Amino acid sequence: MESLVLHEDARSGNCYKIRLTAALLGQALERVSYDIIRGETRTPEFLSQINANGRIPVLQIGDRYLPESNAACFYLAEGSALIPQDRFDRADMLRWMFFEQYNHEPNIATLRFWLLYVGERNLTELQRHQLLPKRMAGDDALTVMDRHLADHAWLVGTSVTLADIVLYAYTHIAEAGGFRLRDYAHICAWLDRVQALPGYVSMD
């Protein structure tokens, strides 16, 4: 099997998704750290060799590089129970993974980054004007999840899939972005189910 190297910043939930997927599968990952706040993923070397899009995580598989956290999780989980065998369920898992990158991460992860790492007093005027719209859109995303989880133990089918793993990553730390998880009872119960999975590893 080819060596697996995760190029990451450990503070990023997108990087954590990949570590959690690998841990649940019992796969070893070598880790190389970058400080995104110091611009270490925007250097000419990083852009030319690792990811022209200037972002982490990137999963290195042998001498090939795979950007995009959810694509990396899919690569790792192929052939495992984390990807459903049923054709509809497999597409439905991807549905939640696209929802995560479109409706959830740009609101919930971005507010955490701004409030926890940039600092509210350092935000630009445009960022300050986006605080409320992103709060509302993030609460909309959490509401869609909470209603679904009201009568489903997992997002797709009857056992854990990548849909749960990738949405868990930024949901379980959403309070650092100012969201009140206690308002979402079904999400809280689902977070507990993820944390009870054999092989689960925490973010830090």
Place this chain on the structure above:
Amino acid sequence: MESLVLHEDARSGNCYKIRLTAALLGQALERVSYDIIRGETRTPEFLSQINANGRIPVLQIGDRYLPESNAACFYLAEGSALIPQDRFDRADMLRWMFFEQYNHEPNIATLRFWLLYVGERNLTELQRHQLLPKRMAGDDALTVMDRHLADHAWLVGTSVTLADIVLYAYTHIAEAGGFRLRDYAHICAWLDRVQALPGYVSMD
């Protein structure tokens, strides 16, 4: 085979992706139209029956509903040459599909929607302040694509995949959002290759 019904607004590139995928595969799709500008995807009926997230497209497969355009394309294309057999290439295809929803669509599709359908004079102050950041982020996304296409005929491997189809949808109409496609020579040549595919259908 179960019936396939596309719940859509024909002006949406996200809906067109699914029609183009089906056309390239020779699959028939029934179509049901909604006017997103008139809020027809936010009615109680739509939210309870079709998509709790209030968005189109939704692909209906028999009596089940699959939101998220890229998940619908994946469902349709399973088992076809539009999804690579190779494990790395399959994940790399998803990498470009997540890039499309994170880096491309929120900038390029949103500017087209604001300028073509909302109208510049009707934009809110927050939207007006986002015009330049979204223009720059959209040009960044097009630059990543253009550099990759400088020495690749297709985004993944050596033939067309869903990565090309889903990125084609909003790229080929990007000028309606104020982007200058002629600045991207390799993208222009790739648009021509997509349009020459057997079974290609245009957006209107």
